[in-house]
Amino acid sequence: MGLRTPDEYRESLRDGRRVMFRGEWVADVTQHPVLRKAIDHAAIDYALAEDPAYRDLCTAEEDGEQISRFYKVPKTPEDLLLRMRAIEAATSEGRTVVTLIHEIGTDALFALLRVAHACDAARGTAYLPRVKALLQRARSQDWALAVAQTDTKGDRGKPPSEQEDPDQYLRIVERRSDGIVVRGAKVHTSVSINANALIVLPTRALRPGEEDYAVSFWLPLDTEGLHLIASPYLSSHRSEIEHPLSASHKMVETFTWFDDVFVPYDQVFQAGEVEYAGPLALGFVDFHRFTAVSYKLPLLDLLVGSASLIAELNGIGRAGHVRDKLAQLAMYASTVRKLLEASALTGRLEDPGIFVPDTLTVNTAKYHFAHGFHEALRDVQDIAGGLLVTAPAWDDMQHETVGPALRKYLLGAQGTAEERLRVLYMITDLAVSDLAGYHAVLAVHAEGSLEAEKLAASRHFDFRAAQKLARKMAGIAE
Ligand SMILES: Cc1cc2nc3c(=O)[nH]c(=O)nc-3n(C[C@H](O)[C@H](O)[C@H](O)COP(=O)(O)OP(=O)(O)OC[C@H]3O[C@@H](n4cnc5c(N)ncnc54)[C@H](O)[C@@H]3O)c2cc1C
Known part of the structure; x- marks a missing residue:
């Protein structure tokens, strides 16, 4: 089939x-x-x-x-x-x-x-x-x-x-x-x-x-x-x-x-x-953390896109602090993506013929994502404003007398009030709602906790080579 x-x-x-x-x-x-x-x-x-x-x-x-x-x-x-x-x-x-x-x-x-x-x-x-x-x-x-x-x-x-x-x-x-x-x-x-x-x-x-x-x-x-x-x-x-x-x-x-x-x-x-329980548990997470970061990519791109769109609609796109936050969000999203790609490009072929993502890099990608996620949510919430949790319902917009008032007073710098509200609803769903809470806990725990990723990355970092360099620079013997 x-x-x-x-x-x-x-x-x-x-x-x-x-x-x-x-x-x-x-x-x-x-x-x-x-x-x-x-x-x-x-x-x-x-x-x-x-x-x-x-x-x-x-x-x-x-x-x-x-x-x-x-x-x-x-x-x-x-x-x-x-x-x-x-x-x-x-x-x-x-x-x-x-x-x-x-x-x-x-x-x-x-x-x-x-x-x-x-x-x-x-x-x-x-x-x-x-x-x-x-x-x-x-x-x-x-x-x-x-x-x-x-x-x-x-x-x-x-x-x-x-x-x-x-x-x-x-x-x-x-x-x-x-x-x-x-x-x-x-x-x-x-x-x-x-x-x-x-x-x-x-x-x-x-x-x-x-x-x-x-x-x-x-x-x-x-x-x-x-x-x-x-x-x-x-x-x-x-x-x-x-x-x-x-x-x-x-x-x-x-x-x-x-x-x-x-x-x-x-x-x-x-x-x-x-003796094969540990290798099986860890062998799974080599692949599963690669999956994890792959499915975070649309989420991170949407955080960047939402923040930048609502900044424009609200007329704050040129403000210094907003540009700074958008730059941070963009760098965060692209670092995660590039780390993930690097983990594929620097992976290894293992018996019996399976290509495995590089363990240090994929754990670094997952950690970088998880560690930065709550800060990214905060920046999106900051740029979008309090309507994220106080906006009127869509039904109110359709009301005979209240609707026109909402359409007049909820206008921003660009677009209609309806458009601005729909973007805000989407950001609420993304960055504030119970879905955002789900994503936030998923970031910290799913596919392993932050500590599990740090541990896996440390195990694969060559501390000996780094120490050797430090000894050489200090002029002391190995
Ligand atoms: C939405 C979601 C989907 C998931 N899907 C799956 C799935 O499909 N299949 C699956 O098997 N699992 C799944 N998980 C489980 C996920 O891998 C675990 O949540 C994760 O491994 C953490 O385990 P825990 O939730 O039991 O928390 P805990 O292990 O209790 O961790 C809580 C805190 O305690 C710390 N901690 C735990 N043990 C120790 C220790 N011995 N010493 C010091 N600190 C410690 C941790 O570092 C962490 O800070 C999912 C989790 C979530 C949130």
Whole structure:
């Protein structure tokens, strides 16, 4: 098959998955008023693959089959750059909200290919053929994938084996002749309610004695014992005019509960090989941080564009402090973009033939984005003015007597009052609303916290070479 239509995708989600929304089980996610919005949003990926304007970018050919661009295993820097542009295109269509149903799962599959290859070579396991089988199946059926990595973690100061409750990290509770039984819960699992398969990865490096926590596998979403408790964030109804970004676009995250779930061995990619838990967790984030920064690009461009547009409409485009802030915003957006491109261009080819973004550069890109995001929001809010939270409703503009007064007094330096208001509504949605809050928390936490990025970057910076230089300049011996 290779590629699916948006309707085939929607239809594939009508199975026996157990999804809860606000205390009630959802019989059919495709018919649910809130969840349906996340499904329609995700379907953008399938629509772009059919669209002549995007087909070349969003699809690729492999083994004579036309497939989603995201399933193409990167072999060169150009493959990574095309992947970046495809993510950027889908997120632009999603009005700053990433679709994620292809990106996150393929990030996990690429890491699994690398780690399964290394583990099989060192330990004599047979995981690589299973990873390849999932990749082949997901690619040819154009599956939507979710990834559950983040554990509930209990006391963050203690490793899994020292937690008061041993289930705070997902673990193997039984090994049978035909598979394993796992127990635990993962949190913040994006797009799980609207995926065809869920890939599970360990959160962190583990040590001997923690073999039951070194576990990775995949599941269909209707697997018995798997429960998806959906977050209600961003689920209130909103108008397209007052919320032009978030009215029709959202992702859904779940609390993902594995209530003693059986996993057959042919779906298992790790089961006790503690020394490969860390490499798998980190191998995933090499790719996933590349995805993360790729989907931030439309958001950053929109922040620059919004600030510059409202500055013009308000007549402050020439003010010194505004020009300074616009320059800062422009430099911020272009630094993030160029760092991301550099991470593709300076990446490395790893066994078994996968091109990986440069770890130091991609972590620096993600950190630079996350560290600067709140300041960028502040500058946009500053330039736009207080109407961001006090503007009248669009209905007021249509009122017989109030409307003309609003149209007279809400005029700025350029354009009509309606145009100015629509730009302000858009900026409110982007930089002030619950969507802005979502983007802000996403910036700090999703794909790893600021500290995780600093740690990864420090590990890959050559401090020895830098010290050698400092010693030489100081005239002291090595
Ligand atoms: C919108 C959204 C979508 C997401 N989607 C997914 C997804 O699809 N799949 C998935 O698996 N995950 C997903 N995540 C999870 C994301 O990767 C985590 O939020 C991130 O790793 C931080 O983990 P946490 O939220 O548990 O916070 P915590 O780990 O509790 O972090 C909070 C603070 O505690 C600090 N901290 C934590 N542990 C320690 C320690 N041992 N020592 C010192 N400081 C510590 C952190 O640095 C941070 O400052 C998503 C998150 C968000 C917000």
